Amino acid sequence: MTAPPDAGEALAQALIAEYAAIWAYGPIGVRLTGAERKAAITAEAAHRARRDALVVQLSTGGGSVPPDRAGYALPFPVTDRASALQLAVQVEERTAAFWRAVLPTSAGAERDRALGALVEYAVRATRWRRSAGISPLTVAFPGRPG
């Protein structure tokens, strides 16, 4: 099965989401300590690994690679632990949505990778929700818009 022509666009959008996620973990990490900071570092590394893989995949596929930006607008100011955890939840859930959008245009190993990202980010969002004391810990349809 060959992927439809908009597969490259879905991957490019996922890459932009990964750029923003990596950027967001900067202000998140500095507001956290101990195990939570360590978790933020692990999360950031996961987003960097997916960014790197996407850059390679898009450039070897001959598609355009969207550039990273110097900064990204945060949905709210990150001023303390609570807002940092809140943003971490949002980063994971929003990035998950972009990988969910890759699923219909992918097949085989590429689909497995997209599902792996969606699952990993949904699980990490649940962990951040627990840290933040957010109830419920899960959403019914991770990555679904709206």
Added chain:
Amino acid sequence: MVLTCPVVMGRTTRRNGASELSRRAVLGVGALLALGGAAAPLTGCGLFDSDEPPTPDPLAPMIDEALRLAAGLRAAGVAHPDLADRLTPLAEAHEAHAAELARVTGTPLPSGPAASSGATGASPTDRAATLTALRHAERAGRDTASKACAEAPADRVALLGSITAARASHLEALK
């Protein structure tokens, strides 16, 4: 013929791609010509069904699975009221999955309560054992959904991805 069988032909397109569609369409026309002089009834979609018996929707068993997972969580919440706040949203998610799977497969939701997954059957008084059994059930459900996601046509794969991710996050929430 194509216009009389939009569902069947549409499914072929989703699963096998455009080239398979055209090959099957040609085969269908060939079969029609071959049968032209015979007494076989050439009525509508029966022609297409004849070389491929109708099979149940591959996602239909997942509806029952989702309802069993929900029933197991609800039973555990009754046995352990202190866990109910944690378990109820997970049960509701499984019920939402069942409703969505019923919608996309055109399958009516079964009426009446589903049988529990058995997660709480062994030792309902033991909280830790209950959580372990619930995690076991969620893990199996995650693997079912993941497999279905890998094999699904494009118009179902996002839903199955969300169900896989939800079940994986339930595992985390039950820790």
